[in-house]
Amino acid sequence: MATKEEYTIKSRIWIRTKNGAFLGFGRVALLKKIDEYGSISKAAADMKMSYKKAWELVNSMNSQHSSPLVIRKIGGKGGGGSVLSAAGKNAIKVFEDLAQKNDDFLNDRMKEIQFDDE
Template sequence: MASDESNSHHLVRPRIHIGTGKGIAIGPGKIDLLRAIAQTGSIAAAARTLKMPYKRAWLLIDSLNQGFGRPVVSTASGGKEGGGTFLTPLGENLLERYTALEQRINDASSQEIKALCDLADRLPE
């Protein structure tokens, strides 16, 4: 077996979807978008990075803003600094908490993921 096949479990990670029961749904798409906004300083640039239509990106952010009852992303227009989009303290906290949860789940599930990938690697071609 080639070494890249035996290490395939390193590429497999669980994806977490959280529904709060209060109309807030948090998952990989929204979190990836928040990460991209934090990196690019722009909803449009973040959407391009994720190959997502701008309208979809805006709707995802709006659903988080509505769900939490306050903004997770804020925009500043023009001016001397050129404006931009940034995560609010709530958005930063949401991203930080989700990332920490994701890491804990990945760490705790690594043995099971390796075992599942090993089973898949044994399947006939």
């Protein structure tokens, strides 16, 4: 015990409104999968997430933006499906960019720090 260790910093960021979480890592990952498959159910299956959970997340995101991030179609050819709106695609881009910048910032700061002076 108590040997000199190497420390790394981790972080999670998320964007919220007064009504709760809006975008986070999981939500953005879901958006990307929906974009890939054109289907909420396929996206959920791919992420090993229940369809119900995915549906709730989509609902939450859509209801917290002036226009829906995910456009859903019920019934019809192939049973329906879902696609991302321009706002949906933009949300992915903005969030990932912010997350990347934040990681860079933290890693830079971490270099300057040492806990363990031995």
